[in-house]
Amino acid sequence: MVHSYFFLEFEIFLLFSICYIIFLHLCTKIFNFKLSELDFLLVCVLFLVLFLKCAIDNVSDSEVDTYLLNSFVIYGDLIRLLKTLMVLFFFIYIVIIYNFNMLVKIPIAEYLILIFLCFFSLVMIIESNHLFVIFLFLEIVNICLYCLIGMNKNSNRGIEAAYKYFMQSSFATILGFFAISLMIVSIFISILLLTLAMLSY
Numbered sequence: 001m002v003h004s005y006f007f008l009e010f011e012i013f014l015l016f017s018i019c020y021i022i023f024l025h026l027c028t029k030i031f032n033f034k035l036s037e038l039d040f041l042l043v044c045v046l047f048l049v050l051f052l053k054c055a056i057d058n059v060s061d062s063e064v065d066t067y068l069l070n071s072f073v074i075y076g077d078l079i080r081l082l083k084t085l086m087v088l089f090f091f092i093y094i095v096i097i098y099n100f101n102m103l104v105k106i107p108i109a110e111y112l113i114l115i116f117l118c119f120f121s122l123v124m125i126i127e128s129n130h131l132f133v134i135f136l137f138l139e140i141v142n143i144c145l146y147c148l149i150g151m152n153k154n155s156n157r158g159i160e161a162a163y164k165y166f167m168q169s170s171f172a173t174i175l176g177f178f179a180i181s182l183m184i185v186s187i188f189i190s191i192l193l194l195t196l197a198m199l200s201y
Helices: 002-007 009-030 037-057 077-103 108-127 131-149 156-200
Strands: 066-068 073-075
Touching: 009 037, 009 108, 037 077, 037 108, 073 077, 073 108, 077 108, 108 131, 131 156
Parallel strands: none
Antiparallel strands: 066 073
16 A cells, blocks of 8 residues: 555645645635735745656556556556656746736636646546546546636636536536446346346247
8 A cells, every 4th residue: 555655646745735725825815924926836836846756756666557546546657757747837837827927917826726626637537547537537627627717707708708618518528428328228228138038048
């Protein structure tokens, strides 16, 4: 089990960073701490340095992929490379957020919480070996994107776009569940027909 937690160190630190940013945001709202947008971004950069170190250090000894947590998570060299590239892209994204925040004021704490949650969900989608886990984290990414699209409260266009995106993705999810239910029903009917055919002999 210690071996599994060593490989999941990146994800544990990522969850801790989300909780820490939420804690900082609550401290600024409840206790009136004065933290600027730059302070939040510097905390995020420090966490990204930690993530980059975790992603680079988690080198597996074997050439084959490692299956963790009852084969729900796959870990290998490709996963490590993808996580490293995602963290490097996140560094660039933090610089873009800082420059964008100088032009248009955004609620930076809520924005960073949603971005980090979306980042965690994307990492778990990459590592997952189970269809339900992939679907669960894909829906978490969608919820974060709904909130990010509608974050500009001064314009009705963002809220309208978030509503349209929500309706379209809900329709796609319903269609996906309908297709899965049709597959399950057809499998059940074929097994039932095969059992009846075997019993008739």
